[in-house]
Amino acid sequence: xxxxxxxxxxxxxxxxxxxxxxxxxxxxxxxxxxxxxxxxxxxxxxxxxxxxxxxxxxxxxxxxxxxxxxxxxxxxxxxxxxxxxxxxxxxxxxxxxxxxx
Amino acid sequence: xxxxxxxxxxxxxxxxxxxxxxxxxxxxxxxxxxxxxxxxxxxxxxxxxxxxxxxxxxxxxxxxxxxxxxxxxxxxxxxxxxxxxxxxxxxxxxxxxxxxxxxxxxxxxxxxxxxxxxxxxxxxxxxxxxxxxxxxxxxxxxxxxxxxxxxxxxxxxxxxxxxxxxxxxxxxxxxxxxxxxxxxxxxxxxxxxxxxxxxxxxxxxxxxxxxxxxxxxxxxxxxxxxxxxxxxxxxxxxxxxxxxxxxxxxxxxxxxxxxxxxxxxxxxxxxxxxxxxxxxxxxxxxxxxxxxxxxxxxxxxxxxx
Numbered sequence: 408x409x410x411x412x413x414x415x416x417x418x419x420x421x422x423x424x425x426x427x428x429x430x431x432x433x434x435x436x437x438x439x440x441x442x443x444x445x446x447x448x449x450x451x452x453x454x455x456x457x458x459x460x461x462x463x464x465x466x467x468x469x470x471x472x473x474x475x476x477x478x479x480x481x482x483x484x485x486x487x488x489x490x491x492x493x494x495x496x497x498x499x500x501x502x503x504x505x506x507x508x
Numbered sequence: 509x510x511x512x513x514x515x516x517x518x519x520x521x522x523x524x525x526x527x528x529x530x531x532x533x534x535x536x537x538x539x540x541x542x543x544x545x546x547x548x549x550x551x552x553x554x555x556x557x558x559x560x561x562x563x564x565x566x567x568x569x570x571x572x573x574x575x576x577x578x579x580x581x582x583x584x585x586x587x588x589x590x591x592x593x594x595x596x597x598x599x600x601x602x603x604x605x606x607x608x609x610x611x612x613x614x615x616x617x618x619x620x621x622x623x624x625x626x627x628x629x630x631x632x633x634x635x636x637x638x639x640x641x642x643x644x645x646x647x648x649x650x651x652x653x654x655x656x657x658x659x660x661x662x663x664x665x666x667x668x669x670x671x672x673x674x675x676x677x678x679x680x681x682x683x684x685x686x687x688x689x690x691x692x693x694x695x696x697x698x699x700x701x702x703x704x705x706x707x708x709x710x711x712x713x714x715x716x717x718x719x720x721x722x723x724x725x726x727x728x729x730x731x732x733x734x735x736x737x738x739x740x741x742x743x744x745x746x747x748x749x750x751x752x753x754x755x756x757x758x759x760x761x762x763x764x765x766x767x768x769x770x771x772x773x774x775x776x777x778x779x780x781x782x783x784x785x786x787x788x789x790x791x792x793x794x795x796x797x798x799x800x801x802x803x804x805x806x807x808x809x810x811x812x813x
Binding site: 438458470 | 550553554556557558560561563564573574576577578579580581584585588589
């Protein structure tokens with residue numbers, strides 16, 4: 408469970424979400440993009456995203472488009488913070504997996 | 509931005525063609541309902557985010573599953589953040605991490621505990637059934653069940669109320685005596701000329717006076733048929749011959765020996781006597797009328813001194 412100190416209970420689904428972001432650490436992903444990569448159900452995925460955001464691992468923003476001209480609503484995009492990337496690197500390093508630079 | 513400010517997609521991009529439109533509509537309604545159940549500071553954001561991600565799911569079932577998942581997600585988020593977020597909470601609180609200050613047990617931990625409890629109960633029940641707990645319960649059932657029922661309160665029997673409008677009526681029934689008189693007269697039936705049986709029979713027809721026949725006028729003399737050898741030897745005896753005679757006194761059949769005298773000569777002579785007497789028998793009468801009948805005829809051979 409996340410708290411102000413950034414501690415998050417790292418469940419299997421949470422690790423899968425973090426792994427999806429590690430493919431491009433500086434990139435931004437929407438909830439639909441994370442679902443495509445992890446196949447995690449929406450009932451589990453969105454609480455995890457919000458939990459990581461509250462813990463400071465992620466930041467989010469609205470997609471910078473005009474919904475009328477784009478023909479679709481704007482998406483919520485998530486991105487790893489510097490602290491989140493460091494913590495994610497530590498977690499996966501403990502599992503023996505490297506993090507791309 | 510509020511929930512109602514969520515921009516909607518053009519229908520061409522939002523709605524798939526054909527039969528998937530109903531699923532799209534239901535999914536959108538579910539998502540909006542789920543967002544309303546989330547904390548107020550997040551409901552608008554979640555509704556817009558989920559509605560934007562909905563078209564990424566392909567197929568009616570996938571979109572409905574996504575919407576149902578959003579319902580579950582809103583419950584989880586409300587449970588985790590509800591204690592922290594108030595009506596005045598802002599998105600700043602989310603960025604500062606103020607949303608996760610709850611010190612209670614996590615929702616996932618509680619859910620895991622409930623799941624573990626359910627599984628444990630199932631395992632316990634299955635183990636109990638496999639270990640024969642159900643059989644023990646059945647065997648411990650008593651063979652006889654004694655049930656004590658409370659006694660019903662005794663009811664007082666009272667005479668029904670007399671209708672005052674009905675006056676008592678004396679009913680008198682004349683006493684009648686019935687007498688059945690059946691004539692019981694003795695009926696005498698002569699049989700074989702010696703036996704008489706009396707009996708009373710009310711249903712029988714009136715008695716018939718029957719008089720058996722016998723040797724009549726002109727019947728041969730027994731002495732004429734006494735064998736000579738028997739006279740010399742001093743044989744004597746009595747022979748019973750059965751004769752059948754019609755109304756005119758004639759034999760209707762040959763006489764037969766009914767009882768021997770002990771001497772063949774005497775018996776033969778008795779049969780000859782009976783045959784010779786045909787036409788001289790006295791006919792049997794019933795109420796005075798001669799009828800055909802069979803009866804025994806005693807022939808006595810006696811030597812006079």
